[in-house]
Amino acid sequence: EDKVVQSPLSLVVHEGDTVTLNCSYEVTNFRSLLWYKQEKKAPTFLFMLTSSGIEKKSGRLSSILDKKELFSILNITATQTGDSAIYLCAVFGQGAQKLVFGQGTRLTINP
Amino acid sequence: EPEVTQTPSHQVTQMGQEVILRCVPISNHLYFYWYRQILGQKVEFLVSFYNNEISEKSEIFDDQFSVERPDGSNFTLKIRSTKLEDSAMYFCASSRSPYTEAFFGQGTRLTVV
Structure with a gap:
């Protein structure tokens, strides 16, 4: 059965800190890994990763995938209170049109 | 910016009733999905839909559930006899x-009472 495990489950830091969120996965015939930010309701798309070692970057957020060790990390530098949210990691497997x-990691940024 | 819209935002229904949740996907998208999230739990896949038919469904998506694309824009999830x-x-x-x-x-928050 496909599985995605995130750590930590919860993280509280001060504004300005840098955080690293982890995602490990076991999936049959991996196709892609996606990161989402969930504030109040809908998950909003952040990154999609398909290749190992290639960093995706958007402002203060960046992410990288290691397909050999089956994990991804999401980094947020110079955190702001608006970064407070649940961060979700999800994967697509081959032949499976579903995200697993x-x-989630609940991130709280204190001023 | 194009977005997926869902109605209603909140629905309260009595146990045993049928509900229809509505969605308007982004207009040039071809693949449609329903997921659910029970409070405090993971987001779970229900069903995927492409070319006017179900392409994959989870164990949760039993005979109680159905999906339809009644016209060129809407995508609905029907839940019969809610629990x-x-x-x-x-x-x-x-x-x-x-x-x-x-x-x-x-999202649509469904509350069954």
Whole structure:
């Protein structure tokens, strides 16, 4: 059964800190890994990763995938209170048109 | 910016009643999905839909559930004979192609009483 595990489940830091969120996966015939940010309701898309070692970057957020070790990390530098959210990791497997989600990391940024 | 829209935002229904949740996917997207999230739990896949038919469904998506694309824009999820455990946030999503970024709607919070 496909599985996605995120750590930590919860993280509280101060504004300005840098955080690293982890996502490990076991999936048959991996196709892609996606990161989402969930604030109040809808998950909003952040990154999609398909190749190992290629960093995706958007402002203060960046992410990288390691297909050999089956994990991805999401980094957020110079955190702001607006970064407070649940961050979700999800994967697509070959032949499976469904995203398998992890349980999420609840990130709280204190001023 | 195009977005997935869902209605209603919140629905309260009595156990045993039927509900229809509605979604308008992004207009040039071809793949449509329903997911649900029970409070405090993971987002779970229900069904994917392409070319006017179900392409994949989960074990959750039993005979109680059905999906339809009644016209060129709407995508609906029908839940027959609702149960208390169907209470959840239901998300619709769409993507341009398979295995690529799926964009989610704001969700419908379904409460079965």
